[in-house]
Amino acid sequence: MRYLPLNDADRREMLKTIGAPTIDALFDDVPDDALHPSFELPDHKSEFEVERMLGAMAAKNRAAGAGPFFIGGGAYKHHIPATVDHIIQRSEFLTAYTPYQPEIAQGTLQCLFEFQTQVAALTGMEVANASMYDGSTGCGEAALMARRIKKRGKALLSGGLHPHYAAVTRTALELIGDHVAQAPIDVNASEDLAAMIDDETSCVIVQTPDVFGNVRDLGPVAEAAHEKGALLIAVVTEMVSLGALKSPGEMGADIVVGEGQSIGNALSFGGPYVGLFATRQKYMRQMPGRLCGETVDAEGKRGFVLTLSTREQHIRRDKATSNICTNSGLCALAFTVHMTLLGEAGLRRLAALNHEAACKTADALSAVSGVEVLNTSYFNEFTLRLSKNAGEVVDALAAQDVLAGVPGGRLWPDVPEAENLLIVAATECVTDEDIATFAAKLREAI
Numbered sequence: 001m002r003y004l005p006l007n008d009a010d011r012r013e014m015l016k017t018i019g020a021p022t023i024d025a026l027f028d029d030v031p032d033d034a035l036h037p038s039f040e041l042p043d044h045k046s047e048f049e050v051e052r053m054l055g056a057m058a059a060k061n062r063a064a065g066a067g068p069f070f071i072g073g074g075a076y077k078h079h080i081p082a083t084v085d086h087i088i089q090r091s092e093f094l095t096a097y098t099p100y101q102p103e104i105a106q107g108t109l110q111c112l113f114e115f116q117t118q119v120a121a122l123t124g125m126e127v128a129n130a131s132m133y134d135g136s137t138g139c140g141e142a143a144l145m146a147r148r149i150k151k152r153g154k155a156l157l158s159g160g161l162h163p164h165y166a167a168v169t170r171t172a173l174e175l176i177g178d179h180v181a182q183a184p185i186d187v188n189a190s191e192d193l194a195a196m197i198d199d200e201t202s203c204v205i206v207q208t209p210d211v212f213g214n215v216r217d218l219g220p221v222a223e224a225a226h227e228k229g230a231l232l233i234a235v236v237t238e239m240v241s242l243g244a245l246k247s248p249g250e251m252g253a254d255i256v257v258g259e260g261q262s263i264g265n266a267l268s269f270g271g272p273y274v275g276l277f278a279t280r281q282k283y284m285r286q287m288p289g290r291l292c293g294e295t296v297d298a299e300g301k302r303g304f305v306l307t308l309s310t311r312e313q314h315i316r317r318d319k320a321t322s323n324i325c326t327n328s329g330l331c332a333l334a335f336t337v338h339m340t341l342l343g344e345a346g347l348r349r350l351a352a353l354n355h356e357a358a359c360k361t362a363d364a365l366s367a368v369s370g371v372e373v374l375n376t377s378y379f380n381e382f383t384l385r386l387s388k389n390a391g392e393v394v395d396a397l398a399a400q401d402v403l404a405g406v407p408g409g410r411l412w413p414d415v416p417e418a419e420n421l422l423i424v425a426a427t428e429c430v431t432d433e434d435i436a437t438f439a440a441k442l443r444e445a446i
Helices: 008-018 047-058 082-088 106-123 135-150 163-174 219-227 239-243 281-286 329-366 390-398 432-445
Strands: 154-157 179-182 201-207 231-236 255-259 275-279 290-296 302-309 371-373 381-386 421-425
Touching: 082 329, 106 239, 106 275, 106 290, 106 302, 106 329, 135 154, 135 163, 135 201, 135 231, 135 255, 135 275, 135 281, 154 163, 163 179, 163 201, 201 219, 219 231, 231 239, 239 329, 275 281, 329 371, 329 381, 329 421, 329 432, 381 390, 390 421, 390 432
Parallel strands: 154 179, 154 201, 201 231, 231 255
Antiparallel strands: 255 275, 290 302, 371 381, 381 421
């Protein structure tokens, strides 16, 4: 092939140098069934035929807006104004990638600066970065950041932390030899984390609202963590909740991470999403990712710069605080556009609509025999205990075009008591008709 730089003589010389008789010999350690798998693919087809086949496969998917939808568990269906997609699809935004000569891309930097400002205000923190991949990777990075700051090798995870966030954090820490301790799953937010904090703890990670929907008061655990010299990392998977609840920063959190999907970003079958990361200014230089700043140019005009960029792509990558290779710039822009359209009053109103929908849903479902609402507090998500296996109930309702929520057995397959738990989310997109249909179908299924 003309674009390959090596010829047969070059290859023979390279093989001779490393002592391999043939190129195939380089793969002797790979099992034959892995080296030559049988994919059983059909014969090639025309473009038209391929389009029809793929179209038929895609038609098996069901859009979240096609009927009653009550799935949450870390990603939420919210209405996204048409303005958001219109703006982010402009070519200067849609085709832009990481600015390697950042000061040339003033528009991109200003968008990221505004994004950081919004995230800092929402979380009650002093500084925010220019986004992460998603909330779970942000959580892992926060734990690594706490380790750098405190020089300690133990992280304590709440039993109400989303298991996917816990798994990412555990992977990040255990691979470098740190200890990760996690409290048992905590449906009622009754765990005593303060008693589990010791002098080796670098951070305590608590989610609010937690994975079961409970609204958590972070004040007491923040105080307990600080007494032991540890940091409190707050996780927020539903950012709309901050339109109604006290911010983590106000409750004493040192680092706040979260998932920004709820604002401006569609579910999109699981991504791409946008991770939020904010902290106190004194910890700013240990923060992963990038930080945009405001300045003036030589003529005194307002401009934006990449103030901090502790990333692997640059020269001193061995000293980087993070090996994150990119940010979620387009998703961050969608977040910023939607948040700008909402404003403070709009966000508060949106939060109120979400809580109202959840209250209506909880009331309707709790009236069904064999259903118990376990929460004493919630925002737009809560947990039910059913008299039957929740996974089987969800499958039965899905067959009737009602997406009922996330069964506990899917998140905690090794915890028997989770099998009858069903986590239900209700956003502003849920209608009274949806709620009535859900309650009726749930009554039949139970």
